[in-house]
Amino acid sequence: MSLPDNSKRVLPGPTDPVALGIDPETLETLDALRSRYGNMVGITKPGGRSAYFINDASAVRQLLVKNHTRYRKGPGFERVKMLLGNGLIVSDGDTWRRSRRMIQPSFSRQNVHRLIEVMADCTVTRAAAWEAVAKEGGSLDITQEMNDFALELILKCIFGRDYEEQILAEGRNPFAFLSKDSARDLRVVMQVRESRDLIAQVISKRRDTTDEMPFDFLAMYMQATDKNGQFFSDAELLDELITLIVAGYETSAGTLNWAWFLLATHPGAELALLQEASASLANVQTPDQQTLTDMHYTQQLLEETLRLYPPVWLFTRRAEQNDILEGCDIEAGADVYLSPYILHRTATYWSKPDEFDPGRFDPEQSQYKKGERPYFPFSLGPRRCLGEYFSFLEMKVHLGLLIQRFHMTLVSDLEPELDLGINLRTRHSIILRPEIRDRQ
DSSP: OOOOOOOOOOOOOOSSOOOOOSSHHHHHHHHHHHHHHOSEEEEEOTTSOEEEEEOOHHHHHIIIIITGGGEEEOTTHHHHHHHHOSOTTTOOHHHHHHHHHHHGGGGOHHHHHTTHHHHHHHHHHHHHHHHHHHHTTOOEEHHHHHHHHHHHHHHHHHHTTHIIIIITTTSSOTTHHHHHOOOOSHHHHHHHHHHHHHHHHHHHHHHHOOSOOOSSHHHHHHHOBOTTSOBOOHHHHHHHHHHHHHHHHHHHHHHHHHHHHHHHHOHHHHHHHHHHHHHHHTTOSSOOHHHHHTOHHHHHHHHHHHHHSOSSOOEEEEESSOEEETTEEEOTTOEEEEOHHHHTTOTTTSSSTTSOOGGGGOTTTOSSOGGGOSOOTTOOGGGSOTTHHHHHHHHHHHHHHHTTTEEEEESOOOOOOEEESSSEEESSOOEEEEEEOOOO
């Protein structure tokens, strides 16, 4: 006679079904569940599927790092797949592993360092436009400015000289809809699909030319091979490039948008950033990688911005097999919800969590070792964003060069508020007035 299994730890949670999506209501729901039931919550969704909200830092790390093979992408990724195809962000299993291995060398530090000049050139171009606005006493829609800056930068890093020669051949940027329209609806999906034809033309021309292949992401992706020596198919290559365009620009654009807002509202942080940039980058046109690496306060400021405003505010997973997280049973088929936005603002892990304090990321003062932080703006483990280092470098170049030239003030007291779609954005544009600094 077998004894009943009483070992399963039943997580606290509501008895009624809870509807969850990728929307503002879901953030409110998850935060309310955490406040009432704690950092591990059991949920039943309409229709009867089990779900869990995991806000325990150790369990989050266990799921994303140690036990990641037991999960695949969860609900909500259908919308992303419509936009990006089956690229690295969306794919699972063997398809994802193959793509990850093929793409990873493109984002080596050595390769990313070769793109610093492009980052600096795009920043200097932006500075010239801002100076003209400042001289006229005008203002900047910094949200749109960061969208345009980050989109131009990633396109130049992907297409190199073909950006000017082919992408802008008709005198306009055919990808501008991505930065002008924050919606990710069917209309935008159709525009993305149309842009695939243009990318395919660029790829075809690259393959037909006898010229030496330039250095850019397109060349690296075209030359990438799997363990069997196979290249990406045309369809795979297009999916990965679209993924790189959209994800590569949105993360940096959103973070820089929030960073400028925080700098305009926290004069102490602005002064500390200015002092570091002036000491490190005075009279520098193109920073070198070691100088950027040594800009520790800038790194802290960006990490704190990402703590408060992680670009992806909600991750979802679906368990493919039974698992145990911090002693709690997760059954196969269950949906799991993880929110960097909520974890990053949980008082269990952060002192005064809603305050902006770059000093909390000072390695000499932090209570956490870097690998143990309750912090995952770029995810964790094997699915951690490959472009993380590229993004930090881009943002350091941008802030380091521009903070020396401009002091920004808010034009309006209107709160930016949160726009909680696939990515975390500002609901309202941030409007700043640039003032030219006296650099004598």
